[in-house]
Amino acid sequence: MNTDVIVVGAGPTGLMLACELALVGVRPRVLERRTAPQRDSRALSLHPRSVELMDQRGLLDRFLPLGRAVPGWHFAQLPTHLDFSALDSRHAYTLFIAQAHTEALLAERARELGVEIERGYEVAGLSQDDGGVEVRVRGGDGSVETVRTGYVVGCDGGRSVVRQSAGIAFPGTDETLTGVLGDFAVTGTGLDAARARGVLVAPLEDGLTRLVYLDPERLRVPAGEPVTLEEVRASLVRICGTDCGVGEPRWLSRFGNATRLAESYRRGRVLLAGDAAHIHFPAAGQGLNTGLQDAANLGWKLAAEVNGWAPPGLLDSYDAERRPVGRAVTDNTEVQTLLAELTLVPRYQRPATALRALFDELLGMDEVNRTLAARVSALGTAYEPTAPEADPLAGRRMPDIGLTTATSDAIRVYELLPAGRYVLLDLTGDPELVPAVTPGWGTRVTAVTVTGRDDHPDLHGVTEILVRPDGHIAWATRTTDVRARRAERHEALTAWAGTGAGTGAGAGT
Numbered sequence: 001m002n003t004d005v006i007v008v009g010a011g012p013t014g015l016m017l018a019c020e021l022a023l024v025g026v027r028p029r030v031l032e033r034r035t036a037p038q039r040d041s042r043a044l045s046l047h048p049r050s051v052e053l054m055d056q057r058g059l060l061d062r063f064l065p066l067g068r069a070v071p072g073w074h075f076a077q078l079p080t081h082l083d084f085s086a087l088d089s090r091h092a093y094t095l096f097i098a099q100a101h102t103e104a105l106l107a108e109r110a111r112e113l114g115v116e117i118e119r120g121y122e123v124a125g126l127s128q129d130d131g132g133v134e135v136r137v138r139g140g141d142g143s144v145e146t147v148r149t150g151y152v153v154g155c156d157g158g159r160s161v162v163r164q165s166a167g168i169a170f171p172g173t174d175e176t177l178t179g180v181l182g183d184f185a186v187t188g189t190g191l192d193a194a195r196a197r198g199v200l201v202a203p204l205e206d207g208l209t210r211l212v213y214l215d216p217e218r219l220r221v222p223a224g225e226p227v228t229l230e231e232v233r234a235s236l237v238r239i240c241g242t243d244c245g246v247g248e249p250r251w252l253s254r255f256g257n258a259t260r261l262a263e264s265y266r267r268g269r270v271l272l273a274g275d276a277a278h279i280h281f282p283a284a285g286q287g288l289n290t291g292l293q294d295a296a297n298l299g300w301k302l303a304a305e306v307n308g309w310a311p312p313g314l315l316d317s318y319d320a321e322r323r324p325v326g327r328a329v330t331d332n333t334e335v336q337t338l339l340a341e342l343t344l345v346p347r348y349q350r351p352a353t354a355l356r357a358l359f360d361e362l363l364g365m366d367e368v369n370r371t372l373a374a375r376v377s378a379l380g381t382a383y384e385p386t387a388p389e390a391d392p393l394a395g396r397r398m399p400d401i402g403l404t405t406a407t408s409d410a411i412r413v414y415e416l417l418p419a420g421r422y423v424l425l426d427l428t429g430d431p432e433l434v435p436a437v438t439p440g441w442g443t444r445v446t447a448v449t450v451t452g453r454d455d456h457p458d459l460h461g462v463t464e465i466l467v468r469p470d471g472h473i474a475w476a477t478r479t480t481d482v483r484a485r486r487a488e489r490h491e492a493l494t495a496w497a498g499t500g501a502g503t504g505a506g507a508g509t
């Protein structure tokens with residue numbers, strides 16, 4: 001097992017990445033400055049594509065009992081919600097689950113895969129040369145040691161030391177407003193009134209209630225200023241006429257809308273993922289979800305590079321694919337913030353209220369709702385294909401159709417993905433495929449002869465399909481000519497899974 005990667009930060013992104021790397025033979029060192037896991041949860045949502053990701057990795061049985069499925073999510077706190085249940089997925093719902101659970105489950109999985117999470121170690125800086133990265137690590141006793149490694153991934157949150165040390169700019173806008181979050185025992189009435197006035201009210205598993213709000217009179221308070229219970233009570237009275245009987249909070253936090261996107265997700269041997277690469281207002285609950293998807297996109301590519309078989313450009317495709325997603329997420333959170341912020345500015349109060357009503361009306365239209373739901377759920381994420389004349393399916397996510405294969409009775413596509421390899425599906429049932437592929441790419445590609453499958457409109461006419469380890473489609477063909485198909489397959493496998501085809505020479509991990 002190769003240990004040539006340091007992951008900085010054991011938040012959800014770093015933990016997911018550690019699992020993804022270890023799954024395919026790279027056991028990273030994970031350095032985390034906190035001495036114990038975070039108990040309080042900022043995020044409460046695993047959106048549909050993240051739920052699918054856990055399914056692809058065989059982890060869903062662990063997550064489902066700790067969460068609650070909800071059919072949709074809000075957009076800009078508008079009354080009409082995004083309807084995820086209308087989307088094409090077996091998991092067309094958001095799993096309402098505390099971030100602390102998500103982190104605990106991913107940490108457990110990382111440990112099973114042999115990863116040690118080294119707590120109490122803070123990365124103080126780094127420098128890189130052509131052959132590696134020197135990382136300065138401060139231990140709990142204050143001593144600093146320098147560690148050399150092949151690659152570093154900064155999963156160290158919005159203030160990322162990794163990003164700063166690598167000299168990667170973080171352009172964007174400073175905070176212009178802040179909101180407040182608190183977890184309380186609520187004894188009074190008034191939660192409905194609070195909801196009606198735009199306060200986000202979410203029941204938590206332990207009987208507490210999460211309240212999140214923007215108080216027009218306290219919008220400019222800096223995020224760094226502590227929140228007090230008295231302040232919350234006064235704000236609630238201002239917003240909805242009652243303090244809802246909120247008791248001593250378990251947790252209070254103020255958060256802002258600073259919005260920034262790293263100018264690049266890679267500089268040489270240093271990469272960024274999660275909040276280290278993008279920060280924004282927590283509108284529609286997308287930050288953690290985006291970080292998990294960053295990790296799922298990066299893990300196998302970085303492992304291929306470390307294991308020595310990555311085809312040219314594979315690792316760079318991480319930035320090319322994920323930065324546009326980061327941009328789209330920061331854009332939609334800014335739109336949502338604007339829809340709230342404008343109503344609080346006296347000059348715009350009336351037109352902004354009309355604008356919100358218009359948006360709400362638009363959300364009532366199926367197509368608009370589906371379009372936005374596909375974005376926020378991340379089910380609509382499709383990567384730009386690089387191959388000329390690629391099939392329209394290339395870059396999109398593979399639907400989880402049911403299959404019958406030459407070797408098993410019934411299986412779903414996602415059940416073929418837990419090993420983190422490519423999956424090559426011959427949809428024509430041709431027994432020639434598996435023997436043709438195995439010699440060259442056997443340990444990187446699971447080749448499957450499909451003898452029967454669920455009908456899916458996107459797959460009509462498709463004869464063969466290569467699914468990437470993250471569940472997106474690398475290549476698809478509709479060619480029926482066997483020789484032409486073989487040539488295309490060879491080219492696609494070489495482009496995605498490296499050279500060595502058919503010779504046996506490329507069968508590395």
Ligand SMILES: Cc1cc2nc3c(=O)[nH]c(=O)nc-3n(C[C@H](O)[C@H](O)[C@H](O)COP(=O)(O)OP(=O)(O)OC[C@H]3O[C@@H](n4cnc5c(N)ncnc54)[C@H](O)[C@@H]3O)c2cc1C
Pocket residue numbers: 008009010011012013014031032033034042043044045046099121122123124155156157158160161162181255273274275276282284285286287288289290291
């Ligand atoms: C109020 C609020 C509500 C939110 N709700 C949602 C939601 O419902 N859904 C959603 O998807 N997202 C939500 N988010 C966003 C979500 O919490 C973050 O996007 C997510 O935590 C990012 O994960 P991460 O692993 O990238 O970074 P972090 O969670 O910030 O983890 C970074 C880790 O790195 C460690 N670290 C930092 N610096 C160093 C260093 N120098 N050396 C070693 N370790 C270091 C930190 O201790 C930390 O453990 C919300 C955010 C807020 C503020």
